[in-house]
Amino acid sequence: MFKKNVSYYPGCSCSKSGLARYYGSSSLAVLKKIGVNVSEIEDWNCCGSNLYRTIDENKAYLLGARNLAKALEMGLPEILILCPACFLSLKRTLTEVFTNSTLLIEVKKKYSVFGNRTSSIPNVRHIIDFLVNDIGEDVFKKNVEKKLDGLKVAPYYGCQITRPYGLFDDPEFPTSMERIFSWIGANPIDSPLKTKCCGGMLTITNEGEVLPMIKKILESYIRLGAECIVTACPLCHLNLEIAKMKIKRTVKEISNIPIMYFTQLIGLSFNLPFNELGITKEIVEHLNKKIIVTASLRGGKNE
Amino acid sequence: MNVQITHLINSDKKIHAVVEKCIQCGTCSASCPLNQYMDYTPRQLIALVREGMIDEALKSRTSWLCSTCYLCAVRCPVKINIGDFMTSLKRYAIKNGYSDNLPYSKLTKTYVDLVNKYGRISETKLIITFSLKTNPLKLLKMLPLSAKLLREGILSLSLEKVKNIQEIRT
Ligand code: SF4
Numbered sequence A: 001m002f003k004k005n006v007s008y009y010p011g012c013s014c015s016k017s018g019l020a021r022y023y024g025s026s027s028l029a030v031l032k033k034i035g036v037n038v039s040e041i042e043d044w045n046c047c048g049s050n051l052y053r054t055i056d057e058n059k060a061y062l063l064g065a066r067n068l069a070k071a072l073e074m075g076l077p078e079i080l081i082l083c084p085a086c087f088l089s090l091k092r093t094l095t096e097v098f099t100n101s102t103l104l105i106e107v108k109k110k111y112s113v114f115g116n117r118t119s120s121i122p123n124v125r126h127i128i129d130f131l132v133n134d135i136g137e138d139v140f141k142k143n144v145e146k147k148l149d150g151l152k153v154a155p156y157y158g159c160q161i162t163r164p165y166g167l168f169d170d171p172e173f174p175t176s177m178e179r180i181f182s183w184i185g186a187n188p189i190d191s192p193l194k195t196k197c198c199g200g201m202l203t204i205t206n207e208g209e210v211l212p213m214i215k216k217i218l219e220s221y222i223r224l225g226a227e228c229i230v231t232a233c234p235l236c237h238l239n240l241e242i243a244k245m246k247i248k249r250t251v252k253e254i255s256n257i258p259i260m261y262f263t264q265l266i267g268l269s270f271n272l273p274f275n276e277l278g279i280t281k282e283i284v285e286h287l288n289k290k291i292i293v294t295a296s297l298r299g300g301k302n303e
Numbered sequence B: 001m002n003v004q005i006t007h008l009i010n011s012d013k014k015i016h017a018v019v020e021k022c023i024q025c026g027t028c029s030a031s032c033p034l035n036q037y038m039d040y041t042p043r044q045l046i047a048l049v050r051e052g053m054i055d056e057a058l059k060s061r062t063s064w065l066c067s068t069c070y071l072c073a074v075r076c077p078v079k080i081n082i083g084d085f086m087t088s089l090k091r092y093a094i095k096n097g098y099s100d101n102l103p104y105s106k107l108t109k110t111y112v113d114l115v116n117k118y119g120r121i122s123e124t125k126l127i128i129t130f131s132l133k134t135n136p137l138k139l140l141k142m143l144p145l146s147a148k149l150l151r152e153g154i155l156s157l158s159l160e161k162v163k164n165i166q167e168i169r170t
């Protein structure tokens, strides 16, 4: 059986009390089934996100470095991250720490593990990258129990999974999620807007400006015949939900289309319990109507 | 104060590199999803800083509309990270009192306060604290979504604090 040990950085959103807790729980369930041994980074803190960096750049990197140091102390330098913003922050922290000598000295002073000759360099990974490039098709497919044949899934990547670094996929037209969908039998919909900006935090402060952008994305997916929209980012997810609420009355088709995390969809095909995935009965009913060929999802483990 | 900021910005290595390398091609402006709402396009903002019109640049709402989606950054022919340039300008604007009344600036401060206090944030707490400071009525508008999130068991007010909080505060 496949075995691998990694550390896991949940970040505020995907943690147990965050808005994206089911992105967290479904990812953990999927990884467990594949055989990945995941250890949460002990006493982790804020990633030092772009908001923090806007006020205090140096402190933001020190915050990021504390998390990296904890992973090193646990002897698990390979760090899995779900939230694209956290992923970018920690990746950026790593780059800054090793290219800015003053910062490196400060980090080593604060977190001695960085200066330790025997410790490795942290390896910050996004879960999509990990699933596609480390787990790979063969191992992944061994866990698929129900194929979601024919389900038209619209992947929405948002921005920071691939930008600005473009580490494991094309920065504007990535296809990693589509590869995963093909492994579970779903049909990906190809939208030119899949990495368009969701407005990020601006939905809180500048709703008037960003709502039209998100609406455009949703409407494009509907026109392309999406039966389910899949995200990999807590903020994208929230913003799509907000836009969906706003246009529900005028665009009837949208009201039934579930917006899910891609790991929730994988979880369904792995036949994992609905409560771990955070999937409601309504969603399953809706998907069941759309899946044509293979066994229906009804009878998921906890029913 | 103006002269001081101008000097500060001119001696900022990262900003200096942007101003030096930019060929004013406008790719960033054309790519930006928020360009239609900006008073200066990203290219123009760089030109302003290059010409030393710092006051103008810091008063502009352009950087505050940048969502850091980095589409500009991956398309720039000379590999300038314009999103990061925007973040730097926001930082200077906050530090020098240019943005005290801007909602986004208040959101940023609320966020940092929460992190300094707890080591982490909760989105719910962030939005509520921020709305109470700026526009309490907005909370009412958010009720339908909150109701949905509550129903799905997603909304939560709890926030787990970092145990070794001293490490965060120092
Ligand atoms: S794309 Fe790059 S070179 Fe062109 S105007 Fe923008 S920053 Fe300057």
Ligand code: SF4
Residues within 6 Å of the ligand: B028, B031, B032, B033, B034, B035, B042, B065, B066, B067, B068, B069, B070, B071, B072, B073, B082, B083, B086
């Ligand atoms: S990073 Fe900012 S300036 Fe660049 S395209 Fe995105 S929103 Fe526009």
